[in-house]
Amino acid sequence: MDPNIKFIQGNEVCVEAALYAGLNFFAGYPITPSTEIAEHLAQKLPEQGGKFIQMEDEIASMAAIIGASLTGKKVMTATSGPGFSLMQEALGYAIMTEIPCVIVNVMRGGPSTGLPTSVGQGDVMQARWGTHGDHGIIALTASNHQDVFSITIDAFNLAETYRTPVILLFDEVVGHMREKLVVPEPGEIPIVERLRTSVKGGVDYHPYLPREDGRLPMSDFGGVHRYNVTGLYHDMWGFPSNNPSVVQGLHRHLNDKITNNVNQISRYKEYYLEDAECILISYGSAARSALHVVQERRPRGEKLGLLELQTLWPFPYQMIKEKCENAKSIAVVELNAGQVLRAVKRAVNDPEKVFLANRIDGVFITPVDIRNMLRFVQGRGA
């Protein structure tokens, strides 16, 4: 068999992709349903000269990857709900200090310990607003292994491009299911390497002065430039400042660098949208069932389409508005009480035509579930 064709779990796909993207440092703490990511990296990273460390908790894991990123490594951690909650303060630190890093959250049922071994998609809003203060954030997701592979690489590329943490919001079903993956040849998918400063040693380097394009060339710790990194509002040297214009400038920068690039960051897939009268909007594992419904109903002449979101944050409001302009009804298919539903309602012209097709009982949503809910949406009753 072709060694590039694999039949593996989604969590392993994430590992393969991270290594493809150049991951060389991972810190983590075991938690279902993400643990396989740590286990596989404990094996694979040292085999390639990289490093894996099991920390004492998720706070420490997040802290360690930020520290390692400053030494020039490509870094990642992986967790699930409770661990993601613990990471929030350090996540905010990485946002404030603009340190590239990737955080995988394989979502399970919450809140609290919730349903450790069952699927859920309840952390969408936590990914957006889990850490305190205004900020921009990137969160991506995928529904099948080939996409998990490419979106994981995207996560690393976007983290380097925008110097920001990127969250991969996978879920238990995607993380644990096995399906085919074709591993691309090296070089087939472009990898973004860290932008490093060209300023020579001895010349005043401004670690926090963005270039005209908003990008911030970095200098690794241990290199010729010594500078300060702080979670306090800081000036172009990285020194603490509460000068109102410095504060406002950095506040704007941290938000704008993400929200102004929503089109560059937004990834999605569409199926039969051109003439769709009813559009399903879904993401992650739930999108698999949604796609099944669409593909089953189309041949019967039902004008059903699917918009599968892969970028959840920054939310592609404009794109959704345009795609949904002519739809009579929209059903958001997700495994929570309506977190993306709310964002979609904000995006479209007529929020009244947006419905929720969900499950919140730890059981994966099936095509039958979606079909039953669609009957209500389409006014066909129970």
Next chain:
Amino acid sequence: MAIKDYLRERFFPHMWCPGCGHGIVLNNMLRSIEQLGLSKNEIVMVSGIGCSSRISGYVDFHTLHTIHGRALAFATGVKLGLPELNVIVPMGDGDALAIGGNHFIHAARRNIDITAIVMNNRIYGMTGGQFSPLSGIGTMATTAPFRNIDHDFDVAELSKAAGATFVARTTTFHAKQITDIIKQAILHEGFSVVEILTQCPTYFGRKNREGSASNMMELYKKNTTPIGSQAKQENPELIERGILHEVEAPEYCNEYDKIIKAAMKGK
């Protein structure tokens, strides 16, 4: 090089109160580094949050001022990322042992080559005088207005039990000893803990009627004694100064390099 050459003068004046002991720690830590002849590019200083943690902003090294209590976890990432760098982590007593207590014992347990400096003023300075895990029974603080009934940690014993391979203690009164001990702590291969008693006249001193900064330093002179001294036998209340514990044990980054070698061979 002069001490001044290690400072970021652009960032002065510093934010410490008059009489604060943290500046004495800064001064003598820089003397240790100067005497060791370390280049500024090979030093990373990682700190958390607190008055003591602000020390990292003032020095011309690679500096990482992080979040409260987590400095050692950040430092672990830096050190494992580039083991050839010298990683120094100044911490307040609350930063190191309350919110950061878990990271503290685990960094010690790994015996990772980091120099942890606990600047022990027995109070939360930055937030205005609440008791810390090192305040001790009977002390006064804004959050112990009647008197503190929380027992304190013995940092040295805790570090030792957790696996630190170098443990020392001194005070801001014994400035030369700070220089000497930090030098040895940096040279030691493994996790080193240096506890430095440092006065906070603004909060601890005022709340506990210890008087001015110089009075508080006098107390350090009176209440401490070199390790193994006759005085300690006569008065067990005295706090011992000096190197309290030093052993050799496998260091984490070295061990990890062996893992990589074995893993790469196996491939």
